[in-house]
Amino acid sequence: TSVFAGVPEAPPDPILGLNSAFLADETPGKISLGVGAFRTDEGKPYVLPVVKRVEQQLAADPATNHEYLPIDGLPAFQKLSAELILGKDCTAMNEGRVVTSQALSGTGALRVGITFLARFLRTSGSPPAVYIPTPTWSNHRNIVPDAGLGDARTYRYLDATSGGVDITSMLADLSDAPKGSVIVLHGCAHNPTGADPSPAQWKEILTVVRERGLLPFFDNAYQGFASGDLDADAASVRLFADAGIDMVLSQSFAKNMGLYGQRIGALSVVLAAGTPDVAVAAKAVRSQLKAVVRPMYSSPPAHGARIAVGVLGDSANYAEWKKELAGMAGRIGDMRTALKAALDANGTPGDWSRIVNQIGMFSYTGLSAQQVAYLRTKHHIYMTSNGRISMAGLTTSTVQQVADAMKDAVE
Ligand SMILES: Cc1[nH+]cc(COP(=O)(O)O)c(/C=N/[C@@H](CC(=O)O)C(=O)O)c1O
Numbered sequence: 556t557s558v559f560a561g562v563p564e565a566p567p568d569p570i571l572g573l574n575s576a577f578l579a580d581e582t583p584g585k586i587s588l589g590v591g592a593f594r595t596d597e598g599k600p601y602v603l604p605v606v607k608r609v610e611q612q613l614a615a616d617p618a619t620n621h622e623y624l625p626i627d628g629l630p631a632f633q634k635l636s637a638e639l640i641l642g643k644d645c646t647a648m649n650e651g652r653v654v655t656s657q658a659l660s661g662t663g664a665l666r667v668g669i670t671f672l673a674r675f676l677r678t679s680g681s682p683p684a685v686y687i688p689t690p691t692w693s694n695h696r697n698i699v700p701d702a703g704l705g706d707a708r709t710y711r712y713l714d715a716t717s718g719g720v721d722i723t724s725m726l727a728d729l730s731d732a733p734k735g736s737v738i739v740l741h742g743c744a745h746n747p748t749g750a751d752p753s754p755a756q757w758k759e760i761l762t763v764v765r766e767r768g769l770l771p772f773f774d775n776a777y778q779g780f781a782s783g784d785l786d787a788d789a790a791s792v793r794l795f796a797d798a799g800i801d802m803v804l805s806q807s808f809a810k811n812m813g814l815y816g817q818r819i820g821a822l823s824v825v826l827a828a829g830t831p832d833v834a835v836a837a838k839a840v841r842s843q844l845k846a847v848v849r850p851m852y853s854s855p856p857a858h859g860a861r862i863a864v865g866v867l868g869d870s871a872n873y874a875e876w877k878k879e880l881a882g883m884a885g886r887i888g889d890m891r892t893a894l895k896a897a898l899d900a901n902g903t904p905g906d907w908s909r910i911v912n913q914i915g916m917f918s919y920t921g922l923s924a925q926q927v928a929y930l931r932t933k934h935h936i937y938m939t940s941n942g943r944i945s946m947a948g949l950t951t952s953t954v955q956q957v958a959d960a961m962k963d964a965v966e
Pocket residue numbers: 570571589590591592659660661662663692694741746774775776806807808809815820
């Protein structure tokens with residue numbers, strides 16, 4: 556018999572595994588509120604018109620070929636992606652302190668970034684501890700150990716009563732982190748809670764990060780989805796970058812450009828201000844990022860990078876993209892309002908203001924794992940077991956059905 560006969564079955568992924576269960580469910584009227592992917596009010600995936608147009612231009616352009624990209628991706632993409640998150644007038648970029656590599660979307664940027672840190676981040680003799688918020692995106696817990704930094708530690712983040720950020724506990728936990736620890740932060744639209752620190756609270760977090768000599772790793776997967784404004788959603792990252800500290804950034808264009816399956820993202824390492832021979836240091840960092848990528852997947856796919864360059868690099872396309880992005884954020888906002896109204900009209904026990912106070916793609920409903928299971932088996936409504944709802948899974952024609960089912964589940 557095969558040597559693989561004894562391979563144990565891996566548990567289904569809490570998010571993506573849900574999708575396969577949903578697809579296997581043949582009940583008409585089933586509803587998926589699982590994966591954080593945008594859907595139109597008809598419940599369909601959405602290809603942004605500006606993306607479609609750029610693709611057509613690429614297809615018509617005789618210069619478009621299928622040659623390998625450089626190990627660290629398209630240089631034009633590196634620059635445009637870094638400018639998007641850091642701002643066009645970013646001092647760190649102007650001083651040559653930012654090293655950006657194309658990555659396999661947000662997940663790939665996190666994986667390569669953590670691997671790089673496992674090899675080179677040494678403020679104390681041993682590899683650094685990595686802190687992730689609790690709760691957080693479930694895959695953070697997988698990437699950190701797989702990338703060689705051992706099991707992630709957690710810092711408290713959510714005030715379960717208010718549904719907002721428990722800043723006191725968060726700052727206390729960060730203050731206890733050993734010097735040089737890596738702190739994973741959600742740049743905006745925290746997944747799954749939809750609760751973000753206020754600007755004043757970000758300043759408090761920065762103070763602790765600087766006092767403790769911690770290394771912030773900003774995961775930016777929803778820039779433009781939290782507020783609908785790209786610059787507002789980058790404010791936390793820019794506050795830290797302006798402080799002139801070492802930091803690492805991952806970016807994903809899966810959600811805000813609708814390029815989920817193109818796996819296009821970016822990883823940036825920002826070197827602290829005042830680094831002597833910064834050009835030498837930056838060159839060395841880039842060489843080591845490439846040394847991680849080459850044996851991992853050698854070089855990234857071209858199509859998504861070219862689309863992103865076409866959108867970000869042309870002022871008319873960029874303006875069109877901002878409008879379409881605001882439209883997506885707007886529809887999600889409409890679903891928040893509609894769901895809260897339906898829950899209130901139904902007299903559903905509980906305080907549902909969190910549905911409209913939270914931002915980004917998700918609502919953290921507070922439903923228990925049992926209530927989530929009940930919604931799945933009785934009502935064929937799918938959401939992650941932590942009670943997270945991907946609001947883009949709702950449409951004007953299904954909000955009432957979901958509200959009625961939630962009332963049934965909580966009574
Ligand atoms: C915070 C966060 N970071 C990174 C990613 C990675 O996305 P990528 O497609 O690699 O660019 C996701 C995806 N989140 C949604 C999809 C998933 O779980 O993969 C989700 O939470 O549903 C995040 O929510």
